[in-house]
Structures are given as C-alpha cells and as structure tokens.
Amino acid sequence: MASYLRPASLSTAICQALLKGGSDPTLKNLAGENFLFSVLRGAAMEGCKDSQLLISLALKHNLDLLSRNCNGLTVYDEARKISAPISVIRLLKKKTQEQQNIFLNQQNRKLLNNVTIQYNCGPDESHKMIPILDVGSWKPGRKVRLFICGQTRVGKTTFANTLKELLFLPQYFLPGKLFDTHPGQNISTELPNNMVSALIILDMNWLLQDIFGVFGNFALSPASGTNKERWHREELAAALNLTNGDVEGALDLLEAFQLVFKTQEGEYVVPGWLKKGGPERSGGCENMRGIGYRWKDCNRGMFSHFLVGRLQIQLICMFGTERCSFWKGGALVVTKAQLRIEVSEDRRNLYLIGGWRLKDAEGDCYHLLEKVGKEVEILLRNEHGQHYEKIHLCPTELRNLTVSSEVAALVGFVRSAGIIEELSGFSFQQILEAEKQNVPLCGKWSMQPWEVLFPQHDTRILSSLGMNCSSRWLEGSTLSTLCSLLDTRSPVELDWKRLGELLGKASNSTITEVEEEARNKGLSPTNLILIKYPVILYQLIQCLTQMDREDCVSAINNMMMQLKDKVENQ
Known part of the structure; x- marks a missing residue:
C-alpha cells in the first residue's frame, strides 16, 4: 500500500523504512504483482527521481524479476508497455538479464552430455507436426536462444513447456501466460489445417548469414553477374552448401519465410536474387x-x-x-x-x-x-x-x-x-469532397474526380452520396441496363432522345450529332447523353418517371438497394 502513496517522496520514505524493518518485498496482490510493479507505474506517471530511487532500492532486495503477473508480463515487460523513463527501462533490462544468465547457468549444469534435436521429414510424419531444425550435438554450458513463431493458439506454449521439461530450457522467453505441461505429454502438437506450423531455429548465425544474407542480398548471392529469374533446386542447395538430406527441410524453411517460391514447373523464384531495373514503360495503354x-x-x-x-x-x-x-x-x-x-x-x-x-x-x-x-x-x-x-x-x-x-x-x-x-x-476524402462541391481537384494537375477513379466500378462515391450522386457514377451493370432499355427506338419517342430533351433541353441538331457519333464509334447514344448532361440521380429518376419508364427507375432503385445491403454486410 505504501508504494501507492503520493507524492513519491513520501512513498519512498515509508517503503524504505518498511524494507529496512524486515517487511517481505516478495508479497504479491491478486494480480500476481509485487510492490515493484506499483512503484514502476508511479515512475512512469511522475517520472521523478524519488520514484526511480525507490526502484533502485527495491532491486537491492533481490526481487525475482523473472516472475510474471496474471497477464504473463515481467516487470521489464510492464516497463516497456507503459513507456517508463528510459533510465528505468535500462536498469530493469540489465538486472533482468543478470538474473536470466544466473538461471541459465544453473540449468545448463543439468544438461546431458549429448542431446540432439532432429528435423524429421520422413514419410510417416504428418505435415501438421511442428518442424525442428537439426542443430547437432548440444554441449553442456552452451547458451542458445529459442524462437517459436506461429499464430495464436497453435500450441507454441505447450510445445515450449514440453521442451523445457525434456531439455531444461528456461521459462522466460515466451510472452503471455505459461501453462504447466507434464513431462510425459506428447511432444507433437496437432495444428488446424488452415494454420501454418510453428518454427524453431536455434542457430542464429546460420539464419542471419546463410539464409537472410544469401537469399536477401543480390551481391552475396550466386545471382550476382547474371540476369536469371528462375532457379533449380540444385542451385539453391549449392548456395547453402547443403547435403541431400538437408535440402528439403531448408527449402521448406525458405518458403515459410517467403524468401523463395516454388513454381508449378518445380523451379524457384528468389526475389532477393533479382537484378535491378525493370522493362521500359511503353505507350501501348491509352x-x-x-x-x-x-x-x-x-x-x-x-x-x-x-x-x-x-x-x-x-x-x-x-x-x-x-x-x-x-x-x-x-x-x-x-x-x-x-x-x-x-x-x-x-x-x-x-x-x-x-x-x-x-x-x-x-x-x-x-x-x-x-x-x-x-x-x-x-x-x-x-x-x-x-x-x-x-x-x-x-x-x-x-x-x-x-x-x-x-x-x-x-x-x-x-x-x-x-x-x-x-x-x-x-486521397479518397479529397476526391469525395471535390465531388460533393462539384469542383475540380486542385493540385499540380487540375483533374475531375471521375477522371481519377473508375466511375462505373468504384462504388464508394455512389455509396457515400446516394441519390445526390452524379449520374457519372452509375454502376456499370446498371448503366448497361439503362442503355439497353433506352437505346431501343420507342414507338412513342420515350427513348434516349426524349431523355436528352428533359435533362438538357437537347435540340434537334444536338440529337443528330449524338446519333452520328454513336453510329460512327459504336457507342451507346444513351451513355453519350448522360455524359453530355450529367445530373444527380434524384433528377434522373424524376425525368424517367416523367417518361413513364418504370423499368429504368426500377433498375436504379435496385442498384441503390444492392449497395445498401453491401455496406450493411461489410
């Protein structure tokens, strides 16, 4: 309770007296936290020297920095999470590493003289089993770092705890809660079909130099001086100096890291081995x-x-x-x-x-x-x-x-x-605002909103503005339906010609020009009219209603209903 007192100077004085008086600093609350967690949060909020002094004082009483609270966090983890002062984070990091080294040395004495972890890719093993890389003979006193990568709830914690029981690995390397695993529990962990297997790598020099170095750098790779895009399996094996027994496992690793890709023809594409400079831009696209x-x-x-x-x-x-x-x-x-x-x-x-x-x-x-x-x-x-x-x-x-x-x-x-x-x-927001205000986009180049996007395919503007949206943004299939219905000559002249008169008071000469352009270029006259006389959808529906073209009105209403359903289902 004393660690919660404010100001920090008062808390420091009381806690110092309690510690000197023999109070137990290892006591924990219901969250599994000792008083150092509370002092740490105070230091993060106030950032004063008194709070930092209290942390230094508490560390002198040999608190267990490797223990975790109910959220699976150590004191050092919590310091990073709440952005404690840099000096405090550095101090906790140093003390935590010291305790980790002591723990490692104690556990290493228990290791057997010859423990080997094998990578098993035999025919009887399921592809769902977690792969382990061969690191050869494990000698007492050798320090290793264990990295387990994978999605949530694929069995990383269970697998690591099993390894701990078998090989006396330390417990502090996993974030989150640690669950007890009995030594007799099966080491293989089943994964869902849609999950990628977890991966363990114990040789960091091999990972950084032979894998990331060779397969992520053009100058260090066998591709240097060439202009190849596809590589054979043997060429990849030669780049890694692998024997036949190790090739499949290593190539699986490279694919898992997305450093290579195996094509259907059995060849490999290696992005890191590609030469700089693409083909020249051509004007084939208008x-x-x-x-x-x-x-x-x-x-x-x-x-x-x-x-x-x-x-x-x-x-x-x-x-x-x-x-x-x-x-x-x-x-x-x-x-x-x-x-x-x-x-x-x-x-x-x-x-x-x-x-x-x-x-x-x-x-x-x-x-x-x-x-x-x-x-x-x-x-x-x-x-x-x-x-x-x-x-x-x-x-x-x-x-x-x-x-x-x-x-x-x-x-x-x-x-x-x-x-x-x-x-x-x-940005899309700039385009939307320009469309709302019916003004061009301002910038290095003056552009209209519909010239930047795909009016008949990108429905975001239509969804945002609804019936106040311009007819330029009609969805592609709906526009095709309107053109199909109105291009056909009506016995009572209720077709695209009448629509042009209602939308923009099109004269006979204008109608003739549109008709000739549509015939010469193979275009829809209805589409040309809608481009020439853009209006908001509400006005377009009014004109179509005046023409008694309920079929066209229904097409637009169906489009809006489908857009509404699409937005609600997202």
Whole structure:
C-alpha cells in the first residue's frame, strides 16, 4: 500500500523504512504483482527521481524479476508497455538479464552430455507436426536462444513447456501466460489445417548469414553477374552448401519465410536474387490509373526489399508465373490490362500503375488495382509503429511519365528506369469532397474526380452520396441496363432522345450529332447523353418517371438497394 502513496517522496520514505524493518518485498496482490510493479507505474506517471530511487532500492532486495503477473508480463515487460523513463527501462533490462544468465547457468549444469534435436521429414510424419531444425550435438554450458513463431493458439506454449521439461530450457522467453505441461505429454502438437506450423531455429548465425544474407542480398548471392529469374533446386542447395538430406527441410524453411517460391514447373523464384531495373514503360495503354502508398512520417518510413519480395511471391500465387515478370523492387502483371508495381528510387513510395487500351479492359484494370492493393495493405499493416497513407495518382502525370520514358529511349538518353520524383495524387476524402462541391481537384494537375477513379466500378462515391450522386457514377451493370432499355427506338419517342430533351433541353441538331457519333464509334447514344448532361440521380429518376419508364427507375432503385445491403454486410 505504501508504494501507492503520493507524492513519491513520501512513498519512498515509508517503503524504505518498511524494507529496512524486515517487511517481505516478495508479497504479491491478486494480480500476481509485487510492490515493484506499483512503484514502476508511479515512475512512469511522475517520472521523478524519488520514484526511480525507490526502484533502485527495491532491486537491492533481490526481487525475482523473472516472475510474471496474471497477464504473463515481467516487470521489464510492464516497463516497456507503459513507456517508463528510459533510465528505468535500462536498469530493469540489465538486472533482468543478470538474473536470466544466473538461471541459465544453473540449468545448463543439468544438461546431458549429448542431446540432439532432429528435423524429421520422413514419410510417416504428418505435415501438421511442428518442424525442428537439426542443430547437432548440444554441449553442456552452451547458451542458445529459442524462437517459436506461429499464430495464436497453435500450441507454441505447450510445445515450449514440453521442451523445457525434456531439455531444461528456461521459462522466460515466451510472452503471455505459461501453462504447466507434464513431462510425459506428447511432444507433437496437432495444428488446424488452415494454420501454418510453428518454427524453431536455434542457430542464429546460420539464419542471419546463410539464409537472410544469401537469399536477401543480390551481391552475396550466386545471382550476382547474371540476369536469371528462375532457379533449380540444385542451385539453391549449392548456395547453402547443403547435403541431400538437408535440402528439403531448408527449402521448406525458405518458403515459410517467403524468401523463395516454388513454381508449378518445380523451379524457384528468389526475389532477393533479382537484378535491378525493370522493362521500359511503353505507350501501348491509352488509359492509365494508379494508386500510391507512402508512410505518413516521410522522414523515416521506407519500403524494404523484403516487403516487395513478399508481394512478388503473393503475385505469383494470385496470377501464376505466366502473367508475371519481376525485377529488383518491382513487378509487371499482364492480363487484359496491365499493372506495374514499383518502388520509387528513394524507397519512400510504392506505386501501383494500371493501364488498358480496349474499353472492355477497364474493369480488369480496376480489379487488378483492387486485388493487389489489398495485398499491399495487408503487408503494410504488419509494419508495427508506422502508418501509411493511400493516394490515387493523377492519370495525366502517369501518361507523361510513360511519354518521357519513350522519348528518352528513342533518343538514346540513358536514364534511371525508376521513379525519381514523387508522383502527385489525392486521397479518397479529397476526391469525395471535390465531388460533393462539384469542383475540380486542385493540385499540380487540375483533374475531375471521375477522371481519377473508375466511375462505373468504384462504388464508394455512389455509396457515400446516394441519390445526390452524379449520374457519372452509375454502376456499370446498371448503366448497361439503362442503355439497353433506352437505346431501343420507342414507338412513342420515350427513348434516349426524349431523355436528352428533359435533362438538357437537347435540340434537334444536338440529337443528330449524338446519333452520328454513336453510329460512327459504336457507342451507346444513351451513355453519350448522360455524359453530355450529367445530373444527380434524384433528377434522373424524376425525368424517367416523367417518361413513364418504370423499368429504368426500377433498375436504379435496385442498384441503390444492392449497395445498401453491401455496406450493411461489410
């Protein structure tokens, strides 16, 4: 109770007297915490010298810093969690490590002379069993670090406790609660089908040098001086100096780390071994859209080669090797449309640039951007302590970027294949506000909101504005339905011509011009009228009602109901 008193100077004096008087400092409350936890929280709130002095005083009484509270946290864990003063964190870290070393030395004396952990990949073992890497002979007194990685509730704690019982490993390396495991419990832990097995690595030099060093660095790899994208199994084994018995386990490890990917043909793609510099940008795509990702703290955040490598592996999984090509820090995916992924030269921006030529490929480009964008955001959410922002790139700037590359290649000018200057763009909120106010987007380039997004595919604007949304944002299938219904010549002239008169008082000459353009270019006259005379959906429904076209009104109402259901189900 004395540790809770304020001010801290009073608490320090009373606690000091109690400790000198023989009070037991190891007493714990219902949360499993001794008084050092309370003093620590006081130091975090007040940050005064008295609180820090009391912590130093308590440590002199040999408190057990390896014990945990009911949340599974040590005093050092709690200090980091509540952002205690740096001096306090350093002191607790030092004292905790000292106690850990003492504990390790005591336990190492109990180790048997020859304990070997084998990696079993035999035919009788289920792929659900937890893999263990062979670390050879374990000698008494040798210090090792144990890392267990895996998703929640896959059996990491149970497995570690079993190892502790068998090999006398210390208990302090696991976060969270520790559960007792009897020595006779089965060491193999069943995992759900949709869970990735946990992984144990005991040789850190091997992990950092042979694995991350060779498979994450072009200069250190056998790819140096080559321009290969696919590698055979034997070439990977040679890079690791592996014997036949170890190859499968090591390659499984590389795939688990997403450092390599095995294709259907049995070859391997190694993102870290790709050469820098992608193909030249070509002007085959008349239309372009793009998305950019950048860290909010522009002075600190960078996109690593490893993050891009993981994205490249995800692209192979989604689209196959036939549609993908890769280079260091980038990728190209080609379907009906194409999508180019690349990191800027300063590595502070990641760009997804889509393009298409034929009208029916517009939707394909939108879905490419959406699908790959979601994978990028999943990877970025794993970057702890940093926050990113997403922008929609300016199509005019994207076209100029392509033209500049073509001109440079034409005149033989050698320039960097990467993006040097930061591309401009707009957040979705900026686009939405511009659409609400019916004004263009302000920036380096003046753009209309519908020129930046995909009006017939991206329904976010339509969902946000409802019946006050412009007819430019009609969903694609609904727009096709309206065109199909109104393009057909009506006996009583209740078709697109009448709609043009009601929406914009279209004259006979205007109707004739629209009719000729639709016939010459193979376009829908209804769509041309809606582009020429955009109105909010409420006004469009009024005009269609005035024309007694309930079939068209029903199509719009069904669209709005489907959007509402979609939002509610998200």
